[in-house]
Amino acid sequence: MYLKRIPGQKLDLTPNTLKFIDSSPVDIYFWKHTVESLRLRLITSIWWLGTLHDDYAGQVRNEPGTKMAIEVLIPSIIKVGGGAFAEASNILKRLEVQHPLIVTDAFLVRLGLVESLREQIEKAGIACDVFSETVPDPTTDAVAAGLRVFTRGRHDALVSLGGGSPIDSAKAIGMLAANSGRAREYRVPNEIPKKCPPHLAIPTTAGTGSEVTRFTVITDSETGEKMLIAGASLVPNAAIVDFELTISMPARLTADTGTDSLTHAIEAHVSRKANAFADAFAMAAMKTIWAELPIAFHEPGNRRARESLMLAATQAGMAFSNASVALVHGMSRPIGAHFHVPHGLSNAMLLPAVTAFSVKAAESRYAECARTIGVAGQSDSDVEAGRKLVHALFQRNQDLDVPSPKKYGIPEEQYFSLIPTMAKQALASGSPQNNPRIPTSNEIEEIYQQIWN
Numbered sequence: 001m002y003l004k005r006i007p008g009q010k011l012d013l014t015p016n017t018l019k020f021i022d023s024s025p026v027d028i029y030f031w032k033h034t035v036e037s038l039r040l041r042l043i044t045s046i047w048w049l050g051t052l053h054d055d056y057a058g059q060v061r062n063e064p065g066t067k068m069a070i071e072v073l074i075p076s077i078i079k080v081g082g083g084a085f086a087e088a089s090n091i092l093k094r095l096e097v098q099h100p101l102i103v104t105d106a107f108l109v110r111l112g113l114v115e116s117l118r119e120q121i122e123k124a125g126i127a128c129d130v131f132s133e134t135v136p137d138p139t140t141d142a143v144a145a146g147l148r149v150f151t152r153g154r155h156d157a158l159v160s161l162g163g164g165s166p167i168d169s170a171k172a173i174g175m176l177a178a179n180s181g182r183a184r185e186y187r188v189p190n191e192i193p194k195k196c197p198p199h200l201a202i203p204t205t206a207g208t209g210s211e212v213t214r215f216t217v218i219t220d221s222e223t224g225e226k227m228l229i230a231g232a233s234l235v236p237n238a239a240i241v242d243f244e245l246t247i248s249m250p251a252r253l254t255a256d257t258g259t260d261s262l263t264h265a266i267e268a269h270v271s272r273k274a275n276a277f278a279d280a281f282a283m284a285a286m287k288t289i290w291a292e293l294p295i296a297f298h299e300p301g302n303r304r305a306r307e308s309l310m311l312a313a314t315q316a317g318m319a320f321s322n323a324s325v326a327l328v329h330g331m332s333r334p335i336g337a338h339f340h341v342p343h344g345l346s347n348a349m350l351l352p353a354v355t356a357f358s359v360k361a362a363e364s365r366y367a368e369c370a371r372t373i374g375v376a377g378q379s380d381s382d383v384e385a386g387r388k389l390v391h392a393l394f395q396r397n398q399d400l401d402v403p404s405p406k407k408y409g410i411p412e413e414q415y416f417s418l419i420p421t422m423a424k425q426a427l428a429s430g431s432p433q434n435n436p437r438i439p440t441s442n443e444i445e446e447i448y449q450q451i452w453n
């Protein structure tokens, strides 16, 4: 791997903020910022050309020494830190938008956060409206309602505020505003031809990483399928990562969203599309999440843990957006779609079993995960480290009170009768094909059976 700066790029680096002004080709730039408790090194690049890390290329791609080019996409502005929420109007000015639509949910309206954002934006002389009818596991119907508001109001930009659902909804609204047709026409592997309107994403949970990713997941209201849609134009133009917005998250939501981001980091690291750029984020994120999640789960007011988890969730988002997720996510989406299990929770139900299934196909990669999070040491062999990782993941689920599908209350008959359908949907999403061990449909069915109780 090599690193090179291209002269003349305008980089404006200030504490808590990395502003990347030029979108023309650059290579990786590492910046050690000054936030004391965080070890994050924000790395930004719009385009990176390089080679795979030597010990990695052969293992995952089975093409020893192969050189490849990867495309790295992240928002051009990311504001990180407590109080960054107050920067929303300034960012909208920099994006030169005139009439944004705030996409959010009813809970945040009741909380007063939406009104606070609207006031901030209007004080800056920018007129805006609010669409607050997004739903958890956003559906094509809810997106259509948002699209009507966006079109009728002649809006030119989107500001999403909330967890993954409002952010994913805003991405789909923007995609359909710029491109004709229906969401299902753009699901993976189809492309999104036209550029979406400017989008500022403001997450209020530390989990999905959607504020920095090229993905949106939308449930087809007609078929119930959770569709994965991907494209460069879905990456928000700007993101505000303010941990203070997460302080009031309840314990269950903290655990589920945190496990979602842990899964992003692990899957990005073991994915067949893994690369050295994404690895830097994945490893930093998984170490932080592993250490801090139990603390935030048991002490919701712990600001240091909240701050660390918020940043790690964004790091994990940058990792998987540029390396992709794998089998856990592929199998998790159908559980969420059919039984309305929160996304992070269905990931947690699957993560230990899927890791046990996959570990032999990428022993050194899983061993690196185990050593990074501290459940295995340098003296452990890769096989032993992988075994310890699987054990630790099962144990972690117990610590975070993760229920099995049965204990969650899913009807047994319905669950087992839908297993073949869920396996088919998992495979169709494309995510299992990124897994180190690519499963057959039967193997996916077996894993669904294993995790039942």
Ligand SMILES: [Fe+2]
Residues within 6 Å of the ligand: 208, 260, 261, 264, 329, 343
């Ligand atoms: Fe996820």
